[in-house]
Every structure is written in structure tokens, then in C-alpha cells.
Amino acid sequence: MREREEPRAASFWPLMSAIFLGSFMSGLSSSTVTIAIPELQRHFGAGLPLIQWTLTGFLLAMGTSAPLTGYLGGRFSFKWLYVASLVGFTLASVLCGVAWDARSLVAFRILxxxxxxxxxxxxxxxIxxxxxxxxxxxxxGLWSLSTMLAPALGPAFAGWLITLGNWRWLFFVNVPLGLAAVGLAVRMIPFYRLRIPESFDLPGLLTVITSTVSLLIAFSQGGSWGWSSGKTVSLIAxxxxxxxVFTLRELKTGAPLLDLRVLANGRYLVTSIISSIITLNLYSGGFLMPLFLQRVQGVTPLETGLILLPASLAMALIMPLVGRLYGTFGPCTLMTVGILMIAGGNHALSRLTPEISHTYVLWWMLVRNVGISLSTMPASNAGMEQIPLEQSGHASAIGNWLRNVFGAFSIAIFTSLLSTFGSREAAALMSQGMTEPRRIELLAFTAGINDVYGVGMVIALAALPLSLAVRKSPGVIETPVEAR
Incomplete structure (x- = not known):
């Protein structure tokens, strides 16, 4: 490693303004597409298994590129890495906006x-x-607010854009936001490099991509291929x-793509598992409810966004408060309450009927989303606060890699489960003598969503004993870098 270059002093609000806009734009790009999936199905004449890859592929690409952050940030500085990612994201948004078919849109979304x-x-x-x-x-807390505010505003905003114009504006709107974010980042973020890696771990990159893609395809297609089919089993293997191979490689090499040694920190490992479970529930709920409202209850994209808006706004606006409560209550209390609220919301949403009121949906989505707010920031910060400074880039990359991969897996797995559970319910209804196709479709799809929310409840409760083990930190290993 070459000599480290210390940064100039970073002022809190200028730095956070530069970071906030980029994070907001990132969150907006996933939440708007979620609400547009039925519209994209209609526009391209494509089925849900293909169109869901506009979200799954996006999250998968996020997960597979996140491991590069530690190396690239050390090589070029985290400031210029952030600026370059903003430029690339903006250009990719333009390509998404001009996509000519479903497959080209999926490809550009992956980029x-x-x-x-x-x-x-x-x-x-x-940070x-x-x-x-x-x-x-x-x-x-503010960083989490930026990532949650976009999903809060995204559904209503997407519904409004689709109603007034078309889905292409969901991507074109990123252009002015991206240019503004680039300008703020160049001006407000000081340049520094703590270390400069001397080599790139190409075998690590290839093995982590192979692993992630193989497992994601297996879990997303297992329902249609059959879980015991040769293709499914081979991909899982x-x-x-x-x-x-990736894990062994990263633990042995002197310049790992992801320094998995940070997982030896028990606190970081436990909070990473909790964060992955929270992310799984965040993305699965955001994916399922718009499908239920539009496909079963027949509401418009704009109405869907407005129904989900109060719950999403509550999730976003509580984030800054959680940052203040963290010092008083510590991570254990906040995560425990949050996880119980997520599980309770999932339990209530596993009892949907085609005629259920929008008030019921709104209330329990609100309970669920407040729980996500209470637990997200404590899980992120509790693990990071004891990581040595020079490992923080790898720790951040690992945390985001896990969250994005689990987010992609949640969409893939729950889509597969939705198809499996729905088909089972449809067969049961027909065996009982029901003959009306539309009624069978509505009841079967609703039953499938109920079963998936039930699975989400069980998964959320698995994080409860882990959250009870995370106490207030007695201190940190190193302080942030000093200003010159």
C-alpha cells in the first residue's frame, strides 16, 4: 500500500447534502419501477416472470457490483468513485427511458x-x-432517510407520471437529479485516500458473480422448473x-475483493444478518402490495401510490428521529420493537381478501413500515461503529452487498412462491366445484400473497433473538480520520 492521503475537514451539512441527493435518486429508481410493473406488463405484453427482472436484475447488479467498492474506492478515492457512479447511473437512466422492448429494459436496468x-x-x-x-x-439517520424518502414518494410519484405521461419518464426524471448530484459531490466532498491497493482480485469477482447469479436464477425459476429438476439443483450446487470458493479465496488472499475478515467481529456479523432479514421484508412487501391492489382490486397506479403513501412517508420521516433515539435507547430496544412491528404487520397482511378495505391495507402497511424504520438504522450503525477505520470501506461494501443480494433474492423467491401457492389454491378451488375463472384467479392470487406474507412473518421473527444480543457499544476501535 502507498502512503495515505488525509482529507481536508468535512463539514456535516455540505457533505450530507451531496450524499443525500445521490442516495435519494438511487432509492427512487427502485420504488418507481415497483409500482410500474403492471403497466410494463401491459405495454410490452410480457409476463410477470420476465418483467419482475426489471427489479430483480437491478438489485442483483447492485449486489454484484458492491464488492468492487473497497478496491475502487481505495484506487481512485471514494469521492471520485461516487461521482463516477452518479454519471454512469444518469446515462443508464437515459438508456432505460429509450428501451424498445422488455429485454432491453431489463438489460439497461441491470446496468x-x-x-x-x-x-x-x-x-x-x-460518512x-x-x-x-x-x-x-x-x-x-439522514442517509437512511434519503433511501427511505424515495420509496415513500416514489409510488405516488410514479403513478402520477404514468397517469399523465408514460413509464419512460420514470427514468428521464433522473437526468436533472443526476446532474445536480454530480455538481454537489464535486464541490462538497473533500478528496482523500486512506490506502491504495496494489492488485485487483479478479478471481474473487468472478466467483462472487457466478455464485450470486446461479442462486438467484435457481430460486426465481425453481417454482416453474420444479425444485427437484436438474436445472434447479445444478444451479444451486x-x-x-x-x-x-469465493469465501476461501477472500480469507487467504492479501488483497481481497471483500475483506470477509470483518465478519469475525461478532457484532458486525449479527447486525448484518438482521439487516438482511429487514431488507428481505422491505422489498418483498413493496413488491407484493402494488400487485395485490392493481391486479386483484383493480385500482390505478396513481391510486396505488396514494394508498401506500402514508405508510411510506411514516417510514421515511421517522428515520431522523431514530438517529436521535439511538443514543438514548441503544440498538437492542429499537431493533426489537421494530422487528415485532414488522412481524405483526406481515401477520395482518397474510389475511387479505379481494374485498378488504384500503384502510386496513394502509394501517398495517404503516405498522410494518414504521417497524422497518425503527430497525434499519440501528442494525447498520451498531455493526459499523466497532469496525476499524481502514476496514470501513470493505464493511460498507459487504453490508450493501448482503442487503442488495437478499433484496434481489426476496423478489425472486417470493415471486416463485407466489406462483406456487397461487397454483395450489386454484387447483383446490376447482376441486371444490368453483368454475368462474375470474373469481378463481382473484382468490388464488390473494391466497398466494397471504401465504408469502406469512413466510415473511416467520423470517422476521427469526431476527428477534439476534436483536436481543446487540447491546450499546462501549466504544469504537478508531476515530474518523483527522483533518489536516
Whole structure:
């Protein structure tokens, strides 16, 4: 490693303004597409298994590019890595807006997600390396607000754009936002490099991509191929073997793509598992409810966004408050309450009927989303606050890699489960003598969504004993870098 270059002093609000806009744009790009999936199906005449890849592929690309953050940030600085990811994301958004068929849109969304996957861990690393310890909890609260505010506004905003124009504006709107974010980042973020890696771990990159893609395809297609089919089993075996090779490689090499040694920190490992479970519930709920409202209850995209808006706004606006509560209550209390609320919301949403009121949906989505707000920031900060400074880039990359991969897996797995559970219910209804096709479709699809929310409840409860083990931190290993 070459000599480290210390940064100039970073002021809190200028730095956070530069980070906030980029993170907001990233969150907006996923939440708007979620609400547009039925419209994209109609426009392209494509089925849900293909169109869901506009979201799954985006998240997958985020997960597979996130491991590059540690190397690229060290090589070119996290400031210029962030700027480059903003430029690439903006250009990819233009390509998404001019997509000519479903497959081209999926391809451009994957490109967009790749830049986004670098952007998110880069911004988190900037916070932990440029701001003093006492400001980090508040900064992560604002960072989380930026990632949650976009999903809060995204559904209503997307519905409005689709109603007034068409789905292409969901991507073109990123152009002015992206240019503004680039200008703020260049001006407000100081340049520094803590270390410059001397080599790139290409075998690590290839094995992590092979593992992630193989497992995702297996889980997304397992329902239609059959879980015991040769293709499904082979992909799962290839993915598992590649993951083992990747892990062994990263633990032995002197310049790992992802320094998995940070997982030896028990607190970081536990909070990473909790964060992955929270992310799984975040994306699965955001994916399922618009499908239910539009496909079963027949509401418009704009109405869907407005129904979900209060719950999403509550999730976003509570984030800054959680940053303040963190110092008083600590991560254990906040995560425990949050996880119980997520599980309770999932339980209530596993009892939907085609005639259920929108008030019922709104209330329990609100309970669920407030729980996500209460637990997201504590899980992120509790793990990072004891990581040594020079490992913070790798720790941020690992955390974002896990969250994005689990987000992609949640969409793929739950889509597969939705198809499996729905088909089973349809067969049961027909065996009982029901003959009306539309009624069978509505009841079967609703039953499938109920079963998937039930699975989400069980998964959320699995995080409860883990959250009880995370106590207030007695201190940190290193303080942030000093200003010159």
C-alpha cells in the first residue's frame, strides 16, 4: 500500500447534502419501477416472470457490483468513485427511458443497478471516514432517510407520471437529479485516500458473480422448473460451490475483493444478518402490495401510490428521529420493537381478501413500515461503529452487498412462491366445484400473497433473538480520520 492521503475537514451539512441527493435518486429508481410493473406488463405484453427482472436484475447488479467498492474506492478515492457512479447511473437512466422492448429494459436496468451498487456503499463509507464519531449516528439517520424518502414518494410519484405521461419518464426524471448530484459531490466532498491497493482480485469477482447469479436464477425459476429438476439443483450446487470458493479465496488472499475478515467481529456479523432479514421484508412487501391492489382490486397506479403513501412517508420521516433515539435507547430496544412491528404487520397482511378495505391495507402497511424504520438504522450503525477505520470501506461494501443480494433474492423467491401457492389454491378451488375463472384467479392470487406474507412473518421473527444480543457499544476501535 502507498502512503495515505488525509482529507481536508468535512463539514456535516455540505457533505450530507451531496450524499443525500445521490442516495435519494438511487432509492427512487427502485420504488418507481415497483409500482410500474403492471403497466410494463401491459405495454410490452410480457409476463410477470420476465418483467419482475426489471427489479430483480437491478438489485442483483447492485449486489454484484458492491464488492468492487473497497478496491475502487481505495484506487481512485471514494469521492471520485461516487461521482463516477452518479454519471454512469444518469446515462443508464437515459438508456432505460429509450428501451424498445422488455429485454432491453431489463438489460439497461441491470446496468443502472451496477452503478447504483457502487454508489450506496461509497456514500456510507464517506460518512464513516469523514465525520467524527459523535455525528455518525445522525448522519446514518439522514442517509437512511434519503433511501427511505424515495420509496415513500416514489409510488405516488410514479403513478402520477404514468397517469399523465408514460413509464419512460420514470427514468428521464433522473437526468436533472443526476446532474445536480454530480455538481454537489464535486464541490462538497473533500478528496482523500486512506490506502491504495496494489492488485485487483479478479478471481474473487468472478466467483462472487457466478455464485450470486446461479442462486438467484435457481430460486426465481425453481417454482416453474420444479425444485427437484436438474436445472434447479445444478444451479444451486454451482452457486453454493462458487460461494465456498469465493469465501476461501477472500480469507487467504492479501488483497481481497471483500475483506470477509470483518465478519469475525461478532457484532458486525449479527447486525448484518438482521439487516438482511429487514431488507428481505422491505422489498418483498413493496413488491407484493402494488400487485395485490392493481391486479386483484383493480385500482390505478396513481391510486396505488396514494394508498401506500402514508405508510411510506411514516417510514421515511421517522428515520431522523431514530438517529436521535439511538443514543438514548441503544440498538437492542429499537431493533426489537421494530422487528415485532414488522412481524405483526406481515401477520395482518397474510389475511387479505379481494374485498378488504384500503384502510386496513394502509394501517398495517404503516405498522410494518414504521417497524422497518425503527430497525434499519440501528442494525447498520451498531455493526459499523466497532469496525476499524481502514476496514470501513470493505464493511460498507459487504453490508450493501448482503442487503442488495437478499433484496434481489426476496423478489425472486417470493415471486416463485407466489406462483406456487397461487397454483395450489386454484387447483383446490376447482376441486371444490368453483368454475368462474375470474373469481378463481382473484382468490388464488390473494391466497398466494397471504401465504408469502406469512413466510415473511416467520423470517422476521427469526431476527428477534439476534436483536436481543446487540447491546450499546462501549466504544469504537478508531476515530474518523483527522483533518489536516
Amino acid at each position: 443502472q443497478g451496477a452503478f447504483c451498487g457502487v454508489m450506496m456503499p461509497a456514500t456510507m463509507t464517506l 464513516y471516514q469523514l465525520l467524527p464519531r459523535g455525528q455518525q449516528a445522525m448522519a446514518i 454451482l452457486g453454493a460451490l462458487s460461494l465456498v
